[in-house]
Amino acid sequence: MSGEIQVTSATQRTRDDGSADVVGKAPAPAPAKPVRDAQGVTLNVFSNAFLVLWVVMAAGPLVWVMVNSLRESSDITGSPFGWPTSLSFENFTNAWSDANIGKYALNSLIILCGSLPGTMLLGSMAAYVIARFTFRGNRVVYMLFAGGMMFPIILAVVPLFFVMDNFALLDTRHGIILAYIAYSLPFTTFFMTSFFRTLPGSVAEAALIDGASHTRTFFQIMLPMAKPGLISIGIFNFLGQWNQYFLPLALNSTDPDKALLTQGLAELSVNQGYEGDWGALFAGLTIAMLPILLVYMVFQRQVQEGLTAGAVK
Secondary structure, eight states: OOSOOOOOSSSEOOOSOOOOESSOOOOOEEEHHHHHHHHHHHHHHHHHHHHHHHHHHHHHHHHHHHHHHHHHHHHHOOOOOOSSOOOOOOHIIIIIIIIIIHHHHHHHHHHHHHHHHHHHHHHHHHHHHHHHHTTTHHHHHHHHHHHHSOOOOOHHHHHHHHHHHTOOOOOHHHHHHHHHHHHHHHHHHHHHHHHHHHSSSHHHHHHHHHHHHHHHIIIIHHHHHTTTHHHHHHHHHHHHHHHHHHHHHSSSSOGGOOOHHHHHHHHHHHHHHHHHOHHHHHHHHHHHHHHHHHHHHHHHHHHHHHHEEEOOO
């Protein structure tokens, strides 16, 4: 023998001096798949439970209002969270005619027909100039619009009241329209600026080379290309202006015939609290919510496309 003791092993050879040469490599231990699977299941359960809770918190009040709009007032006071034993469509008739919800809704619609297009037009024009043109003060103008979103409207209502009073704009429809446009313009400009920056500038350059003016390039080329963003921001402006209560309360509170829907609902809630016609109150709230739900259901896909299209370049 050579004096060297050899021991057959899957991994090493042992010499007589105690040293060892590694011959093979032991297989790596298998990953702990059951632990990872358990963690994934726990995370999924937690996420799904959170989503269910969020749906209940968001949709629960809407369903509760709609259900109570079909119940008798006596049933509502007896069991606020019960189901209707019989459908009472008279609540909608009382809310629409007796409580003048129809007139208030028409007033709000008239205001929106002026304020929403004005907001979209002015906001898009300002955003296009900020996004596509380089000039001194460009960044400052952009930051002013961005800062306008952080400024609480309650801090500006007192000077706004006196300014509108000096120009004889109080309790007028065109005054409310101008106030709505000023209120919604910062967010509209901020959103559309980011969207216009994602559009290809080569298209506008080609139009200018062909002899198109900046105005024609904007209205006939760039604005149609920004349609997804316009729809998205239009939905947000519609929701904000339709549900606006503080500005009408401060600037449009003298003439009851010119009251908007939010003012009518506030008056209805006070009156029905004394009269006990809770069914009409819930019916009025349902009438106010239906346009919002209808607009979002119709333009849901466009809103999602607009938000994702303006997120990346």
